[in-house]
Amino acid sequence: MSALELTTALTHAIYVLVFLLVLPRTLRQFTPAHFDMTLFFGVVALIILESRIMPLLGVAPPAWVSDMVIVLFISLPYLLLRLVDDFTRVPAVILRLVELGLLAFAVVTVAIDARPSAFVTLGIVAYVALVSLYCAVRIIRAAHRALGVTRRRLEAVSLGTILLGADLLAMGLMAFLIEPERTMVDGFTQLLALGSAVAYYVGFAPPLVLRRAWQAPELRALLTRAAQLPRLPTTLDIVRELEAGAAASTGSNARIGLWHEDDLVLRMWEPGTDELVEVKAGQFIAGRAFERQAVVYSGDPQKDDPENAARYRAAGVGAVLAAPITAGGRRLGVLVLFAARPPIFAVSDRELAQLLADQAAVILESRALIDHAARVKAQEEATRMKEDFVSAAAHDLKTPLTTVVAQAEFLERKALRDPSAPPDVPGLRRIVRESKRLAALVTDLLDASRLEQGRLVGEREPVDLGALVSEVVARQHPGAHVCEVDVRGAVVGTYDRRRIEQLVQNLVENAKKYSPDSARVRLAVWQQDGEARITVRDEGIGIPASDLPTIFERFARASNVDDRKFHGMGLGLYICRGIAEEHGGRIWAESELGKGTTFHVALPLREGRRLN
Ligand code: ADP
Numbered sequence: 001m002s003a004l005e006l007t008t009a010l011t012h013a014i015y016v017l018v019f020l021l022v023l024p025r026t027l028r029q030f031t032p033a034h035f036d037m038t039l040f041f042g043v044v045a046l047i048i049l050e051s052r053i054m055p056l057l058g059v060a061p062p063a064w065v066s067d068m069v070i071v072l073f074i075s076l077p078y079l080l081l082r083l084v085d086d087f088t089r090v091p092a093v094i095l096r097l098v099e100l101g102l103l104a105f106a107v108v109t110v111a112i113d114a115r116p117s118a119f120v121t122l123g124i125v126a127y128v129a130l131v132s133l134y135c136a137v138r139i140i141r142a143a144h145r146a147l148g149v150t151r152r153r154l155e156a157v158s159l160g161t162i163l164l165g166a167d168l169l170a171m172g173l174m175a176f177l178i179e180p181e182r183t184m185v186d187g188f189t190q191l192l193a194l195g196s197a198v199a200y201y202v203g204f205a206p207p208l209v210l211r212r213a214w215q216a217p218e219l220r221a222l223l224t225r226a227a228q229l230p231r232l233p234t235t236l237d238i239v240r241e242l243e244a245g246a247a248a249s250t251g252s253n254a255r256i257g258l259w260h261e262d263d264l265v266l267r268m269w270e271p272g273t274d275e276l277v278e279v280k281a282g283q284f285i286a287g288r289a290f291e292r293q294a295v296v297y298s299g300d301p302q303k304d305d306p307e308n309a310a311r312y313r314a315a316g317v318g319a320v321l322a323a324p325i326t327a328g329g330r331r332l333g334v335l336v337l338f339a340a341r342p343p344i345f346a347v348s349d350r351e352l353a354q355l356l357a358d359q360a361a362v363i364l365e366s367r368a369l370i371d372h373a374a375r376v377k378a379q380e381e382a383t384r385m386k387e388d389f390v391s392a393a394a395h396d397l398k399t400p401l402t403t404v405v406a407q408a409e410f411l412e413r414k415a416l417r418d419p420s421a422p423p424d425v426p427g428l429r430r431i432v433r434e435s436k437r438l439a440a441l442v443t444d445l446l447d448a449s450r451l452e453q454g455r456l457v458g459e460r461e462p463v464d465l466g467a468l469v470s471e472v473v474a475r476q477h478p479g480a481h482v483c484e485v486d487v488r489g490a491v492v493g494t495y496d497r498r499r500i501e502q503l504v505q506n507l508v509e510n511a512k513k514y515s516p517d518s519a520r521v522r523l524a525v526w527q528q529d530g531e532a533r534i535t536v537r538d539e540g541i542g543i544p545a546s547d548l549p550t551i552f553e554r555f556a557r558a559s560n561v562d563d564r565k566f567h568g569m570g571l572g573l574y575i576c577r578g579i580a581e582e583h584g585g586r587i588w589a590e591s592e593l594g595k596g597t598t599f600h601v602a603l604p605l606r607e608g609r610r611l612n
Helices: 003-028 032-057 063-087 092-111 118-145 148-174 181-204 208-226 235-250 284-292 306-315 349-417 425-452 465-475 497-513 572-582
Strands: 253-260 265-269 276-280 296-298 319-327 330-339 461-464 482-487 492-495 520-528 531-538 586-592 596-604
Touching: 003 032, 003 181, 032 063, 032 181, 063 092, 063 118, 063 148, 092 118, 118 148, 148 181, 148 208, 148 235, 208 235, 208 349, 235 253, 235 265, 235 330, 235 349, 253 284, 253 349, 265 284, 265 330, 276 284, 284 296, 284 319, 284 330, 319 349, 330 349, 349 425, 425 572, 461 465, 461 497, 465 482, 465 492, 465 497, 465 520, 465 531, 492 497, 492 596, 497 520, 497 531, 497 572, 497 596, 572 586, 572 596
Parallel strands: 482 520
Antiparallel strands: 253 265, 253 330, 265 276, 296 319, 319 330, 461 492, 520 531, 531 596, 586 596
């Protein structure tokens, strides 16, 4: 047996084997794609059979047999086109044209008794080449758009089509050749046929092992990423990653619908947008899979779900595979895989879909647990803060209140004992002073709670900060402290005047409170880099560097502050920061322990301008 004969025999064997493999598949599960595949390989097997049997019989084939072989040969590109149509839509007009061509050539072949003329042969060759080329282009374009396993299958099919096209062309041209070129080209055609046989087999009917091997890389990539997915910032990010992974693993499109128990709907995100589509349980193929809690496959959704046929048609969905996403009895949602044409899915993809849905369930459930843990922690934190707040507030209110009550009782007893005695002015003053402190504390508490709701700053108006700071300083009790204000040009911005006054007043009072009586407090107001700037500088006790980062927090007090010596609740700076930030500004402090502290405030100028 020569090398050429061996190649021929091998090619023939492979084509017949593929036919024998696809035939039972079609009998088991009849789909248009399976049927067309069987037809295609069946016709090839018939041509092969004829070429093998006739030489064995030792007789020249009768005319009708030769005619039949030619007709079968011409029908191959048409059958291929039908297969292409199963995978990616071919316009009906093209199908009809190719059918017409087939019919015309078949009639001519059967009608003419003699061997077809060179003209007819050329026509047949051109027809075959053109249709094959069209098929190849369609398949290559579809492969380009496809993902994962589908892409690889379509690539194999396009390779097969290119080889088959070249093969058919060479076979047609052989009619015009004489020996020895004829035998050479014959050898070449056998090789092409062998290549296309293998490529078609892997493309159209890949064995399970190959399908799995092609799915494996994408699936592995998804599973490797799975551990990190629950930690993505939002559930939408997780869903998008899962959808991309499922699409790549199955070579189809994927969408995840999340179940919302309150509204009894599945919500799916439209890709590329934040828009949500709602699907009820039982509605669409997806809703059915969710309702039945089982994988549902439809190779013809328009027929299986006639109510929504128009929707499937409009979206170009020709096959749907949906699997419920359920974790430990908790129904979380549904995974929907869909494609334009049914042969994208194999029977074995049902298990893959369920596996992907189960994986999605684990990831979504982990996310729910993380969210739950975060909520519990936030609740605990809120409770702890409330408790801190109540105890700090109670503690701070108690001291002045005790003084007020004790002083008032003392004055009462004194008045009862000696009603004619003159009023105890220092005692009354102490009551007034402590009551004012109480009122200030209560105001701070109310402001802190307003700040919590982000509504501390109210209506804004143009404010000249230089004038405002000077007024605040002028209103201070003339104490032992020396307050200096340095206004470097008028700085005007749009602020809540009352709150900015409160901010400056807080800083000035702190500066006085935390520094010796004779010390100086210096304030400055200027404009820098498009911002209004205020500083309050003192020569007081300073703040330890380790406390600087926290002093603006609620109830925070520095470690060098003795509660008995310096009254305070640790709310002043917290409120100052709230005022600055609600205005879109910043506040920070610099300090040297024992030497003094400088508080810096930067506020946006908005419509601000320098007046001079
Ligand atoms: P309070 O003065 O009621 O404690 P604040 O929120 O106004 O609360 O201040 C928080 C803490 O920051 C103070 O307890 C103190 O330790 C520190 N602090 C604030 N201003 C000064 C300052 N000018 N000098 C030194 N320490 C200060």
